[in-house]
Amino acid sequence: MIVSHRHKVIFVKTLKSAGTSIELALAHHCGPDDIVTPIFPAIPAHAPRNWRGWFAPWREVRSRQDLRKNIVECLRRDRIYNHIPARFARARLPAQIWDSYLKVCVERNPWDKTLSHFHMFRNAAWHRRHDPGLTLDGYLENRIFCHNAPFYCDADGAPIVDRILRYDRLEEELATLFSELGLPFDGLPQAKSGLRTDRRPYREVFDPRQTRIIAEAFAHEITLHGWEY
Template sequence: MLVMHDCGLIFVRTRKTAGTSVEIALSGHAGERDIITSMSPRDEALRTAKGGRAPQHHLVPGHTPDKEPVPPGRGPGVRYYNHMPAREIRQLLGADTWDRYLTVCLERSPYEKVVSLYFHRHRTEPRIHIEEFIESGEFKDAFNWPLYTDTGGEVMVDVVIRHERLQAGLDALCARVGLPALVLPRAKSQFRPPDSDYHQVLTPAARRAIEEAYAPEFAHHGYSW
């Protein structure tokens, strides 16, 4: 999650949508006043290697972090965190700032997100079967709808960039806010095998479960099998 004051941009980070790569790229253009939330130690190492600005202004004022890295999510002293819902960001920043800035998030086909999450959580063989992954309920962890909608289900962000048109969407975004074109690092893409098309990975039962659990995303964005 990023708040970039100079260009008036708020990036609401969603799950399994290349959000890590985009946040790393954006943080390379952030300034001293901007809010940058923390990521995992592995992703922070990649951010440093790519010249991105480190986390800043994301802690409660006056809080001194422990020697261990501040966790990416909620935690003691953490004010802004990586997968923070838009409604919480708006509340902390204030409605005036939220309304003046351009707000953006990324989204992706639920089928793709679930398969990506499956291979991210189970990176090596022998993996559990996809049906077991579905039955565990873990597959719902990539449900992004609550991250960029209000409690009534209305989309709160100005722009939703679709993963299948990611580069074109980012180019348009950067042109709109006056940022240079982004060069994305390949964060986390190594976990999913190259031949893992969701049509082959997902069983009929898995497909039905995803369509039920992610129904608002299917309905709003028009994703289909």
């Protein structure tokens, strides 16, 4: 996540949506007082700052799990972190900042995102040690899904960010955003690569049953954004 006081923008990082590349592009323009969270694994050119601190762990609590999570993060002073859901960030930032800054995230077609997420699980070294033979059917049966709505919605499933950029139009929409912020945009830096060797589009990979499983799993996101297969 990035909270730029200099440019009055908050970037909420979602999964499998070029989030790290966008963080790197925005962090380059952040000032010394802005919040820039760490990236894992660390990237040498990325300089995290101002993300640690105390906060009231009872805010935005809707369950015992929320409370336990908040208490652990408070004790670690992890006030704002890389993939923090927007509703928790809202509770930990001053209200005048959250209410007045432009809050932005990116969402991706669920079938496209699911295929990318599967390749990450199958090819990442940290996962190959645990399940080296993971298949697409096994991934779907285990419901290892990449849901982003919890990152930009409240506990009731309603979006609480101002703008949700589309991954399939990302370069165009980022260029518009950067222009509005008065920043130059020369494209995104390459942050992560090498996890996917099969570059076929999702329409050439999923059979009808797999397509239906994904549609059912991402029904909320599909309703929110009108995604189509």
